[in-house]
Amino acid sequence: DEREINNVMLIKIGGSSVTVKDQKETFNETVVKWFTETIADVVSPFYRMGDTHDCALHEKPAVVLVHGAGSFGHHTAKEFNLKGYPHDNSEFNSNTMEGLAKTRHSVQKLNQRIVAELLAVGVKAVGISPCFGGLRNLDLFEEQQSWLIDVLRETLRSGLVPVLHGDACLYGSSAAILSGDTLLQMCSPLAGQIVFLTDVDGVFQSDPKTNPTAQFIPNIAVDSQGNLVLSHVIQATESSHSHDVTGGLKTKLAAAIAIAASGRVVTIAKSGSLSAENVLRGEGGEDVRCTRIFRQD
Ligand SMILES: Nc1ncnc2c1ncn2[C@@H]1O[C@H](COP(=O)(O)OP(=O)(O)OP(=O)(O)O)[C@@H](O)[C@H]1O
Ligand SMILES: C=C(C)CCOP(=O)(O)O
Incomplete structure (x- = not known):
C-alpha cells in the first residue's frame, strides 16, 4: 500500500499525570497542556491541520496516543467492583453492566478533553474507545488484536491521530478493566518506538514515592523470553494510588518487558519533563533521565 505508514511512535500518558488521581474527575490542566x-x-505535519503533503515526505513520526484513566474511571470501576484484565474475571452481578457503562462514560470525558486540546493546537485527533471500537470482548483478545491494529492503520493513513484510552470492556459474560498499559502492548506491533509517560522518572529499585532513596534504573535488558538479563532487584508495587484497579507500575513493567522481548525499545519517562520532550523528539543523550527497556540477545 503506497499510503503505508512506517514511522510510528506509540505513546501512553498515564492517568496519574493527566488527572489529579485522588480527586474524582479532575484534570491536571498543566500536564494536559504540556502533553x-x-x-x-x-508529530509529522501530515497530522496537522492544513497539511497536504504525503506522510512519507516527513521525517517526524506518526503517533498513536493512549491515555490512562486516573480519577476518570478508576473511582467508578472500584465502586462497581470491576477488576483489571487479565487477573480476574470479575464476578457478574446485576450492577456489572451499569458499572461498565458508567466507567466508560467517565473515561470518555477525559478522552474528549484530550482530543479537544489536540484539535486546539492543530492536531487532527480522533477519540477511539477500544472496546466496541475494534475489540468486542476481552475473551477474544488475541484474534481481535489484528482488528484493532487495522483500525489504527486506517486512521493513520487518513492523516488522523488515534487517541485511545484504558477502557471498561466486556470480558466473557462479565466486564473487566483493560489498562492503557496492556492496551499499549496490544497495539505495539504497529510501532517502532514505544514511550510510557508517567509521574516518576522511570523505574526505580522500589517505589520512589515511599522510598526517596530508591536507586534509579536507566537500562533494563531482557531476552526474547522476557527474562531480565541482569538480575535487577525491582519492587514494583501494585499502585501507590488507592483508587487504581489496574496495578500501577507492575502492569506497566509487565507490558514494557513483553514489548521489549519482541525487539522494540521501550522508554519510560516523566510527564512534563525536558527528558520526556527529548525522548519524544528522538533526541537521546547522557543527560536524558528515563528508563530504557530493550532486548539483548
Ligand atoms: N519500582 C518502582 N519504580 C517506579 N515507580 C514505582 C515503583 N513501584 C511503584 N511505583 C509507582 O508506580 C506509579 C506509576 O504507576 P501508575 O499506574 O500509577 O501510573 P500511570 O500509568 O502513569 O497512571 P495510570 O495507571 O492511572 O494510567 C508511580 O507513581 C510510583 O509511585
Ligand atoms: C479504569 C479505566 C477505565 C482504565 C484504566 O486504564 P489505566 O489507567 O491505564 O490503568
Whole structure:
C-alpha cells in the first residue's frame, strides 16, 4: 500500500499525570497542556491541520496516543467492583453492566478533553474507545488484536491521530478493566518506538514515592523470553494510588518487558519533563533521565 505508514511512535500518558488521581474527575490542566503541545511539536505535519503533503515526505513520526484513566474511571470501576484484565474475571452481578457503562462514560470525558486540546493546537485527533471500537470482548483478545491494529492503520493513513484510552470492556459474560498499559502492548506491533509517560522518572529499585532513596534504573535488558538479563532487584508495587484497579507500575513493567522481548525499545519517562520532550523528539543523550527497556540477545 503506497499510503503505508512506517514511522510510528506509540505513546501512553498515564492517568496519574493527566488527572489529579485522588480527586474524582479532575484534570491536571498543566500536564494536559504540556502533553498536547508537545505532541503538536513532535508529530509529522501530515497530522496537522492544513497539511497536504504525503506522510512519507516527513521525517517526524506518526503517533498513536493512549491515555490512562486516573480519577476518570478508576473511582467508578472500584465502586462497581470491576477488576483489571487479565487477573480476574470479575464476578457478574446485576450492577456489572451499569458499572461498565458508567466507567466508560467517565473515561470518555477525559478522552474528549484530550482530543479537544489536540484539535486546539492543530492536531487532527480522533477519540477511539477500544472496546466496541475494534475489540468486542476481552475473551477474544488475541484474534481481535489484528482488528484493532487495522483500525489504527486506517486512521493513520487518513492523516488522523488515534487517541485511545484504558477502557471498561466486556470480558466473557462479565466486564473487566483493560489498562492503557496492556492496551499499549496490544497495539505495539504497529510501532517502532514505544514511550510510557508517567509521574516518576522511570523505574526505580522500589517505589520512589515511599522510598526517596530508591536507586534509579536507566537500562533494563531482557531476552526474547522476557527474562531480565541482569538480575535487577525491582519492587514494583501494585499502585501507590488507592483508587487504581489496574496495578500501577507492575502492569506497566509487565507490558514494557513483553514489548521489549519482541525487539522494540521501550522508554519510560516523566510527564512534563525536558527528558520526556527529548525522548519524544528522538533526541537521546547522557543527560536524558528515563528508563530504557530493550532486548539483548
Ligand atoms: N519500582 C518502582 N519504580 C517506579 N515507580 C514505582 C515503583 N513501584 C511503584 N511505583 C509507582 O508506580 C506509579 C506509576 O504507576 P501508575 O499506574 O500509577 O501510573 P500511570 O500509568 O502513569 O497512571 P495510570 O495507571 O492511572 O494510567 C508511580 O507513581 C510510583 O509511585
Ligand atoms: C479504569 C479505566 C477505565 C482504565 C484504566 O486504564 P489505566 O489507567 O491505564 O490503568
